[in-house]
Amino acid sequence: MKTFLDQNKPICTCTEDTCEGCEAGKNIVCHFNLKSLAGFLLVAIPSFIIAIIGMCLSHWLFLLPWIAAVLLFFGLVEIRVMCSHCPHYAEPETKTLKCWANYGSPKIWKYRPGPMGIWEKVVFFSGGAFIFLYPAVIIAFAGRFILLSIFFAYVLAGFYLMHRFMCRKCMNFACPLNAADERAKEEFKKRNPGT
Numbered sequence: 001m002k003t004f005l006d007q008n009k010p011i012c013t014c015t016e017d018t019c020e021g022c023e024a025g026k027n028i029v030c031h032f033n034l035k036s037l038a039g040f041l042l043v044a045i046p047s048f049i050i051a052i053i054g055m056c057l058s059h060w061l062f063l064l065p066w067i068a069a070v071l072l073f074f075g076l077v078e079i080r081v082m083c084s085h086c087p088h089y090a091e092p093e094t095k096t097l098k099c100w101a102n103y104g105s106p107k108i109w110k111y112r113p114g115p116m117g118i119w120e121k122v123v124f125f126s127g128g129a130f131i132f133l134y135p136a137v138i139i140a141f142a143g144r145f146i147l148l149s150i151f152f153a154y155v156l157a158g159f160y161l162m163h164r165f166m167c168r169k170c171m172n173f174a175c176p177l178n179a180a181d182e183r184a185k186e187e188f189k190k191r192n193p194g195t
């Protein structure tokens, strides 16, 4: 079973024979590895840990619907509405995602190159908002405003770091949060015309 895609082999949507010296690969991340996965987890996990602590301080039962929502959203729903548009999703050799975010999520949907539809964006943003606002509301109702501020600080820092170091280099141009510049997109599209 593959842990990550072969770093030296162009991705399946790419028409090039080799990645060596590729201009597109300098600005867009086509291959992921343990370092990029660890970078994502370091940025994302602190706010989740604070959310869990905050909910447990009120009552551990508050965790159950949230954990169900997290598993459903990142394991199934987000994969359908957002990741199924990503060139990484198209890899025929893998049955689960091998990227920096959503690593290990199953690819049960079909690959859908092209932009996300309006309802997909609505589901994407609503699901994301629920994941972060649900614990915030519970922490706020318990009157733990210092913890709430720390939680929001980590959420905002996480979004900033993700935007700065990942969204700017992400190959999923369909995602509304993608921040790759036009030149980088053009270079990638030239080599991945069907995406």
Ligand code: SF4
Residues within 6 Å of the ligand: 009, 010, 011, 014, 015, 016, 018, 019, 020, 022, 023, 024, 025, 026, 030, 188, 191
């Ligand atoms: S665009 Fe193609 S050739 Fe360039 S780095 Fe990505 S997979 Fe490799």
Ligand code: SF4
Residues within 6 Å of the ligand: 082, 083, 086, 087, 088, 089, 097, 099, 100, 101, 102, 170, 171, 172, 175
């Ligand atoms: S959109 Fe991001 S998380 Fe989803 S498959 Fe592509 S790289 Fe992975």
